[in-house]
Amino acid sequence: MRLVSFGDELTIKEDCHVPELAKSLNMDCLNLGKEDTSNEMIFTDITKFVCQNDMEDFFVLIGWTSPYRRDLYWKDTLFTYRPDRRDYVDNGVNAMHKFDVALFDEHLISQHWITYTLSIQKMLQSHNIKYYMYNTQNAFIYHQDVSKKIQAIDLTRYHNPLNQNSSMAYYLKEKNLPVDSPESAKTWADFLMAKIYAGDIL
């Protein structure tokens, strides 16, 4: 069996938790995480991968990223626009910050994120594909309009998405571990492996 991983910059280093987990699970590792990505891009990347591959042999690991990222394609470059970045080469992009209140309405971005996760869960379920999800740095923003969707999410296959402290970055911070250390990689990989076995996923 092979582990295929989708996620952000916290999931792509050669010595991060992804290859560590694959090793612990005795699987080959295919890391399709990206340095600069959004939850919507993770959603489309998984969809494309499922359409292109015989999935019988794959275990899918998904690390959802911050919802405060919007995909832009400008002058042949695909990148994410984020409220906390001010160093875009094109000044037109930097000028959009004036409208971040419109581009990143918390009520709406939380609905989008939960829609992607629920959709991917159901889609993978429809193909009998084994998977596990976690958040790399943020938690869902809870409000009435997402309550029913959250109830529909299979929490045996998604580590506590409502709790900020359950995201990988916060979990490691609580343990005083920098996210990119070998010890962190082992700690988070062991944590995920325990969840995967507890959920009887494999």
Place this chain on the structure above:
Amino acid sequence: MRYLVAFGCSHTNGSMLDGVNAASEWNVRNGFPGMLAKKYDRELINISMPGGSNQYIFRSVLKYMHHYMDDDDDHMFLINWTGTTRFELRYPNQLDHLYFSKGDFKDEKTIPFSMGIKASLFTWKPAAELLRFGPYLFDVDLLSNKWASYAYNLQQILGLHNIPYLMSNTCDGMTRTDYNSPIIDNLCPKHYPHADDTEECLVTWLLKQGIEKTKCWHFREDGHKLWAGKLDGFIQELGYDK
């Protein structure tokens, strides 16, 4: 109860159906979704929105399934995808601004944000001014990749839940890219005929049939009747008429 649940943009909302109103309760109930609901003896739930984006349609289908749908009822979904260069924004909860439209299960804070929409339609300055950044925000290929993913995921989910459905296009065909071609190739063509063919979308097809459009690119009752007939052919091919 037996329901036909329609998702889409202004065409599904029946804009200008009566030749007068961009939005009215009569238009919402009597356009092509209403005609099909009547034919199949189903009550119409119309969740469409003028200016609604494919992102809005995708989110609305999942929201309806998890917030409003009673599994004991008999549902048929009519998902009418819209133009590519659109997405959704939302007026902040703490402000009084609303975007009114007719239809069912409305979140009147949702802002339909599309290339070419009049800035005067927005009562909130940040949304109106953001339109100037259209070239950054509306990349057709990128939005088409997302649209293909929305459609594929919904097909799998509706299949998983055994919900009968038909998808069609109203404004554009899905633009093929290197990225989304494998996704489009995996769409079920019986449930989503002509996904990437603009000639077969509602607007282009009705014009080809000689139906007159309104000044704002919508259609009156004759156009809706013809489109309902075309969709009905697909519904019969799927065996949903039995």
